[in-house]
Amino acid sequence: MKKKIENILWSIKHRCIDVYDFFVRDIPLFIKNIYKFRKELWRRYDWDSGYTLAMMKRSLELTCEYIDKKGHEVDISRLKKVDKMRRAIDLLDHHINDTFHELAEIELGFKYTFKGIKFEKIEGKDLFKMEDKIPLTKIEKENNKKITELSSVIENRTWDELFSIIKGQDINEYRELLKTEEDPYNKWFDGSGIRGWWD
Helix, strand or coil: CHHHHHHHHHHHHHHHHHHHHHHHHHHHHHHHHHHHCHHHHHCCCCCCCHHHHHHHHHHHHHHHHHHHHHCCCCHHHHHHHHHHHHHHHHHHHHHHHCCHHHHHHHHHCCCCCCCCEEEEECCCCCCEEEEECCCCCHHHHHHHHHHHHHHHHHHHHHHHHHHHHHHCCCHHHHHHHHHHCCCCHHHHCCCCCHHHCCC
């Protein structure tokens, strides 16, 4: 009987603590998070995957800022994490804003040529096709094609880099190094791996 009463009291105590935590900690945290993510929440649509990237970017910005300014970890590994988070934020920004044409233009050293478009009716059909308002030269067409193709390559390259940073290094490489070196962690660790981005 005594044990039963102790269990009931313990259960009541913990429920009270849960209720207290809900009002004192959880609700204020929820309100803070709404404020911190207000821009991203404002632009959220069910049909838009860009929102997922924007939320991830904002979350990484907050984590990066915290670890950079208030992190307790030693600088040698903490700063590597901060650098990788900043790179991931930069890569996410390119995907959110779709800046791959601009990156391709920078890499190739020339701009995409656009002289406007017009819609021409297809003869015998109730359809239209897009035409250049002012015809492009052969060189302009070739350059535009190079920019378009390179922008696709850059987009794929940045996806690969982003997910490589998020995934992190292979721990088996570290285990192999341990067999030959005494303390190889700081030399091996490059800061990547979202599972380790916490303080």
